Amino acid sequence: AGMPAPLDDPGKVKIALVRFLSTGDFFQAYLGGVESQAQAIGVDLRVFDSRQDAALQADMVDQAIALGVDGIIIQHGLTESMKDAAQRAVEAGIKVVAFDVNVENPAIPQVEQSDYMLGKLALEQAIKDNGNSFKAGYVYVPGIAPLDRRDKAWQEVKAANPGIDEVAVFGTLDNPIANSNANQARSVLQANSDITVMFAPYDEFAKGVKLAVDEAGLTDQIDIYSADVSTADISLMREPGSSWAATVATNPAVVGEVCVRSLAIMLTGGNPGRSVIVPPTLITQSFLNEQDIKNMEDLGSKMPQFQHADVAMTDWMPLPKR
Amino acid sequence: MNSEFGLREFSIKYGFLVLLAGLVLFFSIFASGFAGARSAVFIFQSVAITGILALGVTCTLVVDGFDLSIGSVATSSLMMSAYMLVILEQSAFVAIIACLLMGAFVGLVNGLLIVKMKVPDLLATLGMMFLLIGLQRVPTEGRSIATGMRLPSGEVADGVFPASFLWIGRHRFDVFLEKLIPVPVIIFLVVALIIWIFLELTRHGRLMYAIGSNERAASLAGTNVNYYKILAYVISGITASIGGLLLSARLGRGDIASGNNLLLDSVAAALIGFAVLGAAKPNALGTAIGALFVGVLLHGLTMMNAPYYTQDFVKGGVLVIALVFTFALTSRSRKGGH
Amino acid sequence: MNSEFGLREFSIKYGFLVLLAGLVLFFSIFASGFAGARSAVFIFQSVAITGILALGVTCTLVVDGFDLSIGSVATSSLMMSAYMLVILEQSAFVAIIACLLMGAFVGLVNGLLIVKMKVPDLLATLGMMFLLIGLQRVPTEGRSIATGMRLPSGEVADGVFPASFLWIGRHRFDVFLEKLIPVPVIIFLVVALIIWIFLELTRHGRLMYAIGSNERAASLAGTNVNYYKILAYVISGITASIGGLLLSARLGRGDIASGNNLLLDSVAAALIGFAVLGAAKPNALGTAIGALFVGVLLHGLTMMNAPYYTQDFVKGGVLVIALVFTFALTSRSRKGGH
Amino acid sequence: MKKLACEIRGLEKAFGPNKVLRKIDLDLFPGEVTVLMGANGAGKSTLVKILCGVHKSDGGSINLFGKLFRPKKPVDAFNEGVVTVHQSINDGVVPDLDVASNLMLDRLTDKKSGFFVSEKNLRIESEKIAEIMGLSFDSKKPVSELGVADRQLIAIARAMARNPKVLILDEPTSSLSAKEADRLFKLLDRLRSTNVAILYISHRMSDIRQIADKIICMRDGSISGTFDEKPLDYEGAVTAMIGHKMTEVNFKISEKGREILKLSSLKLDGDSADINLKIHQNEVVAITGLLGSGKTQLASILFGVMKQFSGSIFLNGNKYSPSNPMEAINLGVHMSPKDRSSNAVIKDFDIEKNLTVPFLNNYSWLSLLKFKGLKNVAKETINDLGIVCQSENDEIETLSGGNQQKVVVGRWLLRPCSLLVLDEPFQGVDIKARRDIGNYIRETSINRATIVFVAELDEALEIADRVLVMNEKKIVGEHKNKNVDINQILVEIAGQSTFSELSR
Numbered sequence A: 001a002g003m004p005a006p007l008d009d010p011g012k013v014k015i016a017l018v019r020f021l022s023t024g025d026f027f028q029a030y031l032g033g034v035e036s037q038a039q040a041i042g043v044d045l046r047v048f049d050s051r052q053d054a055a056l057q058a059d060m061v062d063q064a065i066a067l068g069v070d071g072i073i074i075q076h077g078l079t080e081s082m083k084d085a086a087q088r089a090v091e092a093g094i095k096v097v098a099f100d101v102n103v104e105n106p107a108i109p110q111v112e113q114s115d116y117m118l119g120k121l122a123l124e125q126a127i128k129d130n131g132n133s134f135k136a137g138y139v140y141v142p143g144i145a146p147l148d149r150r151d152k153a154w155q156e157v158k159a160a161n162p163g164i165d166e167v168a169v170f171g172t173l174d175n176p177i178a179n180s181n182a183n184q185a186r187s188v189l190q191a192n193s194d195i196t197v198m199f200a201p202y203d204e205f206a207k208g209v210k211l212a213v214d215e216a217g218l219t220d221q222i223d224i225y226s227a228d229v230s231t232a233d234i235s236l237m238r239e240p241g242s243s244w245a246a247t248v249a250t251n252p253a254v255v256g257e258v259c260v261r262s263l264a265i266m267l268t269g270g271n272p273g274r275s276v277i278v279p280p281t282l283i284t285q286s287f288l289n290e291q292d293i294k295n296m297e298d299l300g301s302k303m304p305q306f307q308h309a310d311v312a313m314t315d316w317m318p319l320p321k322r
Numbered sequence B, C: 001m002n003s004e005f006g007l008r009e010f011s012i013k014y015g016f017l018v019l020l021a022g023l024v025l026f027f028s029i030f031a032s033g034f035a036g037a038r039s040a041v042f043i044f045q046s047v048a049i050t051g052i053l054a055l056g057v058t059c060t061l062v063v064d065g066f067d068l069s070i071g072s073v074a075t076s077s078l079m080m081s082a083y084m085l086v087i088l089e090q091s092a093f094v095a096i097i098a099c100l101l102m103g104a105f106v107g108l109v110n111g112l113l114i115v116k117m118k119v120p121d122l123l124a125t126l127g128m129m130f131l132l133i134g135l136q137r138v139p140t141e142g143r144s145i146a147t148g149m150r151l152p153s154g155e156v157a158d159g160v161f162p163a164s165f166l167w168i169g170r171h172r173f174d175v176f177l178e179k180l181i182p183v184p185v186i187i188f189l190v191v192a193l194i195i196w197i198f199l200e201l202t203r204h205g206r207l208m209y210a211i212g213s214n215e216r217a218a219s220l221a222g223t224n225v226n227y228y229k230i231l232a233y234v235i236s237g238i239t240a241s242i243g244g245l246l247l248s249a250r251l252g253r254g255d256i257a258s259g260n261n262l263l264l265d266s267v268a269a270a271l272i273g274f275a276v277l278g279a280a281k282p283n284a285l286g287t288a289i290g291a292l293f294v295g296v297l298l299h300g301l302t303m304m305n306a307p308y309y310t311q312d313f314v315k316g317g318v319l320v321i322a323l324v325f326t327f328a329l330t331s332r333s334r335k336g337g338h
Numbered sequence D: 001m002k003k004l005a006c007e008i009r010g011l012e013k014a015f016g017p018n019k020v021l022r023k024i025d026l027d028l029f030p031g032e033v034t035v036l037m038g039a040n041g042a043g044k045s046t047l048v049k050i051l052c053g054v055h056k057s058d059g060g061s062i063n064l065f066g067k068l069f070r071p072k073k074p075v076d077a078f079n080e081g082v083v084t085v086h087q088s089i090n091d092g093v094v095p096d097l098d099v100a101s102n103l104m105l106d107r108l109t110d111k112k113s114g115f116f117v118s119e120k121n122l123r124i125e126s127e128k129i130a131e132i133m134g135l136s137f138d139s140k141k142p143v144s145e146l147g148v149a150d151r152q153l154i155a156i157a158r159a160m161a162r163n164p165k166v167l168i169l170d171e172p173t174s175s176l177s178a179k180e181a182d183r184l185f186k187l188l189d190r191l192r193s194t195n196v197a198i199l200y201i202s203h204r205m206s207d208i209r210q211i212a213d214k215i216i217c218m219r220d221g222s223i224s225g226t227f228d229e230k231p232l233d234y235e236g237a238v239t240a241m242i243g244h245k246m247t248e249v250n251f252k253i254s255e256k257g258r259e260i261l262k263l264s265s266l267k268l269d270g271d272s273a274d275i276n277l278k279i280h281q282n283e284v285v286a287i288t289g290l291l292g293s294g295k296t297q298l299a300s301i302l303f304g305v306m307k308q309f310s311g312s313i314f315l316n317g318n319k320y321s322p323s324n325p326m327e328a329i330n331l332g333v334h335m336s337p338k339d340r341s342s343n344a345v346i347k348d349f350d351i352e353k354n355l356t357v358p359f360l361n362n363y364s365w366l367s368l369l370k371f372k373g374l375k376n377v378a379k380e381t382i383n384d385l386g387i388v389c390q391s392e393n394d395e396i397e398t399l400s401g402g403n404q405q406k407v408v409v410g411r412w413l414l415r416p417c418s419l420l421v422l423d424e425p426f427q428g429v430d431i432k433a434r435r436d437i438g439n440y441i442r443e444t445s446i447n448r449a450t451i452v453f454v455a456e457l458d459e460a461l462e463i464a465d466r467v468l469v470m471n472e473k474k475i476v477g478e479h480k481n482k483n484v485d486i487n488q489i490l491v492e493i494a495g496q497s498t499f500s501e502l503s504r
């Protein structure tokens, strides 16, 4: 209804979502966003899950091509393995957008939640709360693309503020992540009981650190700054006297919606731009408490920029029902 | 000759404990804050969950079986308890009982598959592992469970993790120092004690070892082989679900996790246990000490700010060296023995 | 009575293949896009690497061993090839040889630990697994390796993955259709063929089965048990490193996080292989078909838009059911036999 | 003077503090069967294991056809023409492979046999080997589906086919009955005539009588006697072996008590005849018969390991149909199975644990084991049965075969029962130990019924009040053990109708 061709014919257009990562709340919420926006536009969505197999993900793009889809969303993955596959899709006349992976292709717009900005905003808040001179612990596992991008922000902030003393770097992706990181953080706190700031730019890390801080009885002394948010994170941040001071996040569902909208624009012959950035939002403990926010839905209603990102919009674009 | 013999005997028996003591000493000197009651308690706490799982694995190893499903039973128990508490709004008691029953049931199914259907143990429990990893995600469509979450139906889940439930993961008893010993550590020690008594001091344990050594002979000596094998898997399922409950109470939410690392770490602990006191077979005391050993190592290394990847490396290295030591010596002294 | 017997024999022998055929049929009808040459090739492609690893595991299973280190050997080979190409700027040839040697060496060490040091297989290879997981991250301090990365020394790595190297992971031969069959599939089939011939048709394979069934008897009949056991681990190490090389060539990057599931998936394939043609023992043909089976299942479910977690669930379920079927039947028909 | 095949001088071996071989001198001549006799634990198998490259000697030398011989691995011995059939039957076969591969196993280890296995040649060759021993099973059948006797035959056939220069047989007939043993002896005769030196170890006097050219006795790790003058002095050999004179078995048939076991119209298989049988309190009944005559099958049915085809069993007047050994034990039936290494010995356990495993609930309180009681009862049994060991905590695997056998039989004498079934209780047991065990069984036989399944008639006559003969799964003869007509029994065992058919 009111949409330009080919979207005017519901069910005729088929798109594929080719995923690298799928396990966890972020990805589930992201998928939710993709699904609801796809439904709102009336396109047929196929989901390919490569379960962290980058090679398989590339094959799945070929699989989608063979299925004759009109558009593909590539969700995460490795530049090296996806570049060729994405190029093949473009050559086959398929519209492609990539989320959080750079496929080095001018014909493919890149949707980003800007991990760099996530890190940056969280650290700015940390400096605002704690001054620019403190002892910090940092949770980091190299080799994971979004964490590497957030690391860049940390390195910059550290360089710019010589008063920040990074006394410990730790972190692990052992399952369950929060539990394993809690154990590590406990050891770190045992060795460095004078830490006042923990930078844990991934909410599973932050959860682990918070557990450890509570168990070590250092709740009042330490502030945790992190990235990402979920309903569970909100309740942890809102525990009385919680050490989890702030987190910076985009709404994964919104990111999912933006991906589909960008693709829709391309399918109708438009151009969403080379780079589509979904701006992150700073969420502080005091904000959550003041507004009595209990879950992601509350957060969305109290924080409109979290509920809906005004990117990749056109006048005809239908939005999912809230 | 005699003294050499004595030395070897000593190495077999105490070599591993000496290594452990050496490690503790090393870290006490070089990692400030390592020595001390709270630090020691923390080590216990950090290995409590894997340790409990490892004790279950030990029981299956004793009957010459193997349980690959424990990691996923633990995470299923984690998800299930959260589901019971947050979504079904049940009491802590009900949630705990349900999870223990679930663990026992999975163990029973594993046991029946192995004993009645003659499916090889690795295979049956591998299948079960995949099954559970999938199953535990179905009710919430792959979402973690936390208070306030929106259900697929659109409703908001209002249940909470009650304090009584969190208590089992978080409470600390005052012993000498205020809030020193957390409940999971107590549970770990109690489970270790029970399993140790069960395996070493009761006739049931003795018969399970007999089954592990020669199943046919045990059966012809009147042992109910099927019963004990199933029992071993049931124990393993229950300990895994206890581990999951503690995890749930510690985290206070139902996290999506595969449990693979729980599996590997607890298998490692149970296997390291072979080397303790020269047992060269699965044993509860060894398993508990094996778990502690890994805990000491990781805690010490983290305190010394070693990057995470060196921990795996050192864990592997020490494991291999300690075991080469024990097994090479044990086997040499027994070489005539076949 | 005779026809019933015939039916059972048939089920044991062909039940699994019938199930596989049934699955293919089911998906061909209900999952649009499932049937077709490209889709079939895709399935082969998706299981090629796991399949190659599984073939190595099969060799260790044949001598009654077990290799838990294969996943980490594969990721080490992935990282090592990237390191050789990108940081040391070596040729594809050198990188491939180095990785294969590394795999063989790890296998050799595993074998020596097990044979000479008498460390139980699970333990030795578990230790090796942790060791390698740590070791592979040391040179780059845990970072992934890609052209243009900044080294710990501050320099920028200029090497690239040469086309000749990428070829082994990405090239597709024209067979009937243009660009149909990728190199990894060919390699998988070749490795499967070689291992099948080795195990089934050569005296070495026969002796390895003899060792797996009764090591002492084999040894007393003059078999060089140690040699063959070590050989099995070396084969397993080499196949794992081939898997890693293919992964590396497909990814074009030394990605530290890839290859996590290789171990479990390949073990699953090798174990499912027990059920093929009623073998009830490790066998190369079965392993290859086992790998394909998992590939068909996952691909079919994906095509039917099943969420990721149902895939694990279905995988586990089908695995258990298929195996119960085979093993319960096999054991019943053999019951008299002891 | 004949040329020596194998010359052993001053051979020594110790396991830890236990000196097992003390300066052994032994000569083997081509074309001669040297029988080595010795009580259980004398060190016979240890000597064999040194000769075939399993163990290394601590001192002394071995010369083979004039050359120093120091095998490090079993292959080294094979390459020099020293071929061994080991005492433990399970050391001879690979259960998961088929008969053909098992028969050809040692050939497969030979580099010269080529890279690929030709399935066709394998079968042709293996059938030739099977032919030698007159084996008739399907060469594609996995060995796991065969019984012990067949396994032993396979191991023997393989060794025979190897063209040995020195052939060592360590209790090769322990699971065989007379028919197979005879076939073996014929073969040995043939080998002897082709100048093979044969070392033959056995506890069976009947074997020794038939085959020995020379007897060498061992006691406590030393040679205690050599007998090579014809006629061989068998009695002297036994005396040299056990250190004192052996007394004749002499017992009086005990008074029958009430009926304990009754088999009525029991069919083992679909096509076998009915078995009707009554066995009474105080009675020791031996059931003898050829290999495959159904002895083990009957024993298994009595112990709930398998089900009869039809018919019924009554125990103490009640219908008895146990579905597993546990039930059988609870109903007062004990059985010591044959083939101890697969069916009875628990390798990881010491003597005490092996002895007590069936009756742990009698030695526990609320499931907790009473360690002191266990220790005491183990010590008692070790004493009663004369088990040679350092202590009750010795690992079972370090005991000699015969002593292991005492342990696994002894475990069933720990507690009283109403029916005791012993399947080949004397397997691999030396003559003295056999008497010891036999006496002990008879001494304790009051208040229960005892059935002993033995393939050796001698053994049956030594222990039983009544001897039953089984053939083709039915009872074909019954004899009070008093002035029995041995020939008649032999006829019945063989299943022929007249004595003349039996004579060879």
Ligand SMILES: Nc1ncnc2c1ncn2[C@@H]1O[C@H](COP(=O)(O)OP(=O)(O)OP(=O)(O)O)[C@@H](O)[C@H]1O
Pocket: B335, B336, B337, B338, D015, D018, D020, D038, D039, D040, D041, D042, D043, D044, D045, D046, D047, D087, D388, D397, D398, D399, D400, D401, D402, D403, D428, D430
């Ligand atoms: N591997 C071993 N370790 C320790 N002691 C052993 C080992 N093998 C044998 N022995 C000991 O050596 C002695 C001789 O054993 P051996 O098996 O040679 O006896 P044997 O004469 O063959 O007896 P049998 O007639 O019962 O077979 C026994 O006391 C036994 O306990």
Ligand SMILES: Nc1ncnc2c1ncn2[C@@H]1O[C@H](COP(=O)(O)OP(=O)(O)OP(=O)(O)O)[C@@H](O)[C@H]1O
Pocket: C335, C336, C337, C338, D147, D148, D149, D175, D177, D289, D290, D291, D292, D293, D294, D295, D296, D297, D298, D306, D338, D455
């Ligand atoms: N569990 C079984 N199922 C089917 N057939 C069996 C079983 N056990 C034995 N048989 C068969 O029954 C026959 C009798 O075997 P059994 O072992 O009872 O003989 P035996 O007289 O005890 O001989 P042995 O001296 O070998 O012990 C053999 O042909 C054997 O193949």
Ligand SMILES: [Mg+2]
Pocket: D044, D045, D046, D087, D170, D400, D401
């Ligand atoms: Mg012997």
Ligand SMILES: [Mg+2]
Pocket: D294, D295, D296, D297, D338, D423, D453
């Ligand atoms: Mg028998």
